[in-house]
Amino acid sequence: MIVVGGGVAGLTTAVLLAESGRRVRVWVREPAERTTSAVAGGLWWPYRIEPERLVGAWALESLRVYRELAARPEETGVRLVDGVHHGVRRAELGAWAGRVPGLRAVAGGLAARLPVVDMPVHLAWLTRRLEQAGGTVEVRAVTDLAAVPAAVVVNCTGLGARALVPDPAVRPVRGQLVVVENPGVTEWFTAVDDTTAASTYVIPQPDRLLLGGTAEEDDWNLEPDPGTAAAIVARCASVRPEVAGARVLAHRVGLRPARKAVRLERRPLPDGRAVVHNYGHGGAGVTVAWGCAREAAALAFPTG
Numbered sequence: 001m002i003v004v005g006g007g008v009a010g011l012t013t014a015v016l017l018a019e020s021g022r023r024v025r026v027w028v029r030e031p032a033e034r035t036t037s038a039v040a041g042g043l044w045w046p047y048r049i050e051p052e053r054l055v056g057a058w059a060l061e062s063l064r065v066y067r068e069l070a071a072r073p074e075e076t077g078v079r080l081v082d083g084v085h086h087g088v089r090r091a092e093l094g095a096w097a098g099r100v101p102g103l104r105a106v107a108g109g110l111a112a113r114l115p116v117v118d119m120p121v122h123l124a125w126l127t128r129r130l131e132q133a134g135g136t137v138e139v140r141a142v143t144d145l146a147a148v149p150a151a152v153v154v155n156c157t158g159l160g161a162r163a164l165v166p167d168p169a170v171r172p173v174r175g176q177l178v179v180v181e182n183p184g185v186t187e188w189f190t191a192v193d194d195t196t197a198a199s200t201y202v203i204p205q206p207d208r209l210l211l212g213g214t215a216e217e218d219d220w221n222l223e224p225d226p227g228t229a230a231a232i233v234a235r236c237a238s239v240r241p242e243v244a245g246a247r248v249l250a251h252r253v254g255l256r257p258a259r260k261a262v263r264l265e266r267r268p269l270p271d272g273r274a275v276v277h278n279y280g281h282g283g284a285g286v287t288v289a290w291g292c293a294r295e296a297a298a299l300a301f302p303t304g
Contacts, residue, residue: 001017001022001023001024001151002025002026002027002148002149002150002154003017003026003027003154004142004148004156005026005027005028005155005157005158005160006026006027006028006032006137007035007036007037007038007123007156007158007285008040008122008285008286009037009156009158009279009285009289009293010026010028010154010156010278011032011126012126012292012293013156013293013296014026014130015126015130015133017300018130018134018135019133020297023134024135025135025138025150026130026137027139027140027142028138028140029142032123032124032126032127033120033124035158036254036256036285038119039119039175039253039254040117040119040254040285041177041201041210041212041213042118042205042286043083043117043188043201043203043286044062044063044114044117044286045085045114045190046284047192047283047287048173048215048258048282048283049262049284049287050261050262051261051262053094055096055284055288057096058288058290058292059096059287059288060099060100060291061291062287062289063100066078066115066117066290067080070115073206075125076125077120077122077124077125078122079115079116079118080113080114080115080116081186081188081204082111082113082187082188083112083114083188083189083190084108084109084110084111084189085109085110085111085112085190085191086109086190086191086200086239087108087191087193088110089110090103100112100114109191114188116188118205119286142164145165145275146269146270146271150273151274152275152276152301153269153273153275154275154296154300155275155276155277156279156296158257158279158281158285159255159256161257161263161277161279169260170258171217171258172218172219172220172255172256173216173218173219173255173256173282173283174215174216174217174219174220174253174255174256175253175256175283176212176213176224176229176232176252177210177212177213177251178210178229178232178233178248178251178252179210179248179251180211180243180246180247181208181247182204182208183209183242183243184242185242188201188202188203189201189239189240190202197214197215197216197217198213198214200212200213200232200235201213201236202236202240208249209246211232211236211243213232214232215283219255220255221253222253224251224252224253229248256282256283256285257279257280257282257285258282258283259282261280262279262280262282263277263278263279263280264278264292264296265277265299266300276296276299278292278295
């Protein structure tokens with residue numbers, strides 16, 4: 001079988017399929033380190049993803065896996081880190097929040113010890129795990145799902161599904177962040193204002209600090225904007241003043257694959273073969289990766 005797409009959704013799905021004994025090839029347009037997943041902040045939390053009634057279960061399954069992977073952070077890229085979601089109240093969240101260990105109300109928001117994933121390390125680890133299970137990753141462009149030579153095709157192309165399926169319901173939500181030297185920040189912080197495209201988040205990674213962010217709908221621009229970067233640093237410095245003078249290491253932009261609802265379903269191809277769609281995860285691809293992958297794998301080879 002062939003999984004199309006090599007971001008976190010595609011690689012995680014491929015790993016589960018390969019470890020179940022399937023012969024799996026992953027076809028990618030570009031290497032994992034150049035995908036949208038690679039520039040993600042990596043904090044586990046359902047963000048800009050629907051439908052909530054399904055997202056909770058996917059996210060909790062992923063949380064279970066990440067908590068296990070955090071025992072080997074250098075290998076997997078997953079660590080458990082304390083932090084605060086400012087401006088968030090428990091009553092605003094779904095039932096899933098009651099099953100997040102240690103989630104508690106604090107002054108101004110909710111605090112928890114949550115997985116933070118170093119995405120370049122994690123994507124490389126997923127690739128190695130896939131290869132150890134006998135799977136392969138090939139750089140091959142796909143323009144027609146029906147032309148992919150496999151009995152079952154799994155479509156994990158994210159925003160690429162807009163043209164490939166085609167599915168005009170998939171839209172970009174542009175996210176820009178600034179990578180700086182970490183001046184000693186050990187806890188993450190987020191503050192999201194749903195009425196604007198601007199948000200504030202500070203996410204510590206082992207050798208750097210990620211500052212964000214934006215959520216600009218229907219914006220395809222992949223070039224970092226200097227004015228936006230300056231505003232991001234200013235917002236983050238208002239929360240953590242020590243980042244104001246931190247040396248900038250890089251600017252990053254990613255396009256979240258937003259959709260009114262995640263598309264996770266099995267559909268027939270014109271010749272009777274099957275395609276399993278697993279895309280449209282918005283700003284929570286990392287958060288739901290393992291939960292969605294398990295469902296996609298079950299759809300690919302249903303039993304009973």
